[in-house]
Amino acid sequence: MTSVPRSRPWDVHRLPSAEGRTFLVTGGNAGIGYFVAEQLAATGAVVVLGSRDAAKADAAMVSIRSRVPGARVRYLPLDLADLSSLKTAVEGLDVGRLDAVVHNAGVALDDPPRRETRDGHELMFGTNHLGHLALTQCLAPLLSAAPAGRVVTVGSFAARSERLDLDDLQSTRDYRPKRTYGRSKLAQMCFGFALDRRLRAVGSTVLSVVAHPGGALDSLTPPRPPVCVTTRGERLRALPAGLLVQGKDAGAWPVVRAVLDPEVQGGQLWGPRVFGLRGTPRREPVPSHMADPDVASRLWALSGELVGTDPHLGFR
Template structure:
């Protein structure tokens, strides 16, 4: 089923985009700012975030944006960001869990988690839980989490989440993106079970030529970047599933949005079916429990009571 992007006005909508200083996050911020949304660029490098803001302002002079520090590999930073945001704002319409790292050497976060699982999944799990009170307070709010076609064939290595018993960069990247997909679906299930007016969706960009691709932790050579544009779609096209998931009013939660082309690698946004058997109830439940234990963030699904 092919989806057509909507062009409705987003004035009055407040959106957090993690990792919005480059790649998919930056392109999504451009598109959403262009529709009038207020964008919070939640970034690990504030200088780069300010540069991204200026880039967006060149095309959208009246755009409302703020740059805020957020390091998803540091749970203290996640808590600090959530506290500052909650003190500054009383609503949140859309949270886009976009930031990610891909196939680095074996490294740990500040809290001792394997870097990809810790940043791509656990950091966003904690962030979403800490911001849930604001999402509950905001009518028709939603959470959009970026997964990947790399979830296909992946599994959650519960007995080796930190990679101490063996580490393969791509296998752990796949794990982190499968975890993101399962989190998005399980979150939506729990929101619906509690009758909350918040929805959760997942999306993926296909294969996009962004600076997520690293070789040994360094940028890929320029010739590889140029070659990639022949086979992968641009970051701008790769951002379309994110924008669609964030704004399409016909979505009811739990959907997975990706490109509609061959292998879902390129194309326009469409509602997609994940790999067969992905939504295993026991795995989703265990992942949620493990994530709560590791992050020490407990989700409050009680209906928000107005004062």
Template sequence: MTIVLGAIMRTALVTGGNAGIGYFIAEHLAAAGLEVVLGSRSAARGRAAAGAIRARVPGARVACVPLDLADLSSLTTSVAAVPADHLDVVVLNAGVLLADPIRRETAAGHELTFATNHLGHFALVALLWPRLAKARIVTQGSFTARSATLDLGDLQSTRSYDPKRAYERSKLAQLLFAFELARRLEAAGSGAAGLAVHPGGALDALTPSRPPVHVRTTAQALRAVPAGLVLQGKHAGARPAVHAALDPSVRNGQLWGPRFFGLRGRPRLERAKGPLADAETAARLWAASAELTGVDPGFVTAPA
């Protein structure tokens, strides 16, 4: 589904572009002719992903920057390392899903899943803003966000912690941020666009090999055949984000996901409903996120 662009070089930053769905988003964007910057917590994994993209995409221009979204104090340094005066696309893709039932905190005292998946991206957009005047800012959510509820009085899961629920809430927070950003951009008459996507059901076992980033054995592929009737690989899960980033028909505030039951297939436009359509909660989350991170994209005017 790669959309090939014209001769003008454009630049994209993909957080978590060193692995999983983020890697395939980066590979697709490189194949479309963009210069791609991989934001990666691990320098070694970033270099490996860049090498894998160059092996697949002749002439690909790929750079890596250190990016640890859980460490808010490091983000200014990460932003300074991005080798571009302006960005045309930012894909907020990086995330963690923890299995440990013990609640963990960042150095700043924030619950780790919420801090990495949402707060880090919120702060990153604020710090990058001078370079995003006409950018498409694509936020990667999750199908699981539809069934989540956000407790504004306990965003850090201090009263009750479950790793799966913390992940679902963090992905809902990301999507609410995307829609609130879109509303504020529209109110400000900005040339930038806030977009939301989700990958559906994406499994490693259905994902083609990209050594050394990902290696799938024949046995794994065969065992995954039945799941392929309903789900898809991470290479396919990347398609909604790539579509939102590149397709000229995409508009500010849209939500894109897989075509078939929201789980697999080519991208389709979806309607935000249920908790995703709660504009009041989104505005309150924005204010809470600004307080927790100490930065605020306040230059994006809020609706009256």
């Protein structure tokens, strides 16, 4: 009897080659997105940094090239808070197919007052959720043209304790920045799971996967000046926190695995191994409030009305 060979255990420091593939990372110029881009660049893929700030994107590309010899990185002007600009932005990709998009870019506000996007949507909900939803529709033909395209949505641990208020998605009645941020990330994650169900229903080859970085602190992140600058003192003071959380380089690991691992399946959730806060990536159970079909259906319909998207987002 012939045994089926087991695949090599996933090694965050020995990623598989992705030569010939193209990945778009929104917000790839800073934070988790930067380290996702740096790690993906080391696989030989073309990595496109989607950012509204050209100077920050240039700095990120210089940093990646200094650490990854021969890195193939590009910049794409991308403003998720301006929905009317997204179609033109995607045309600027100038590729025949896209192997994966990482929906990473996000806005997090700490203090009032409530702010709005150019389209009149609450800034965090409008950028983090609605902007990525609209971008997905624009990218649908390119993702469908890839042999196994992926939409990887970067969620947040903060979404676990939140619940969506479907009658006040844009926090017009009760705006509290931290709660509004958590709900915007929850909306993103609900969208990621709902998208995969819809992709399966139409027989698409594209997968939708959700990943989150756990607890990722700047003070535990290795420096990448000028993209990420931490002093030795800051890193030393943060060492005790390293028992529970990690740096943003490690926070990128679940996202990178969701992009690259051929054994990852659509509709899965990936996060850090230790309490969902730190460590190497593993598959996690999907919390019930993120996969509720009734909530997802209402969120999908309401979001589509706000953005003006096709019910199937262009996937057939």
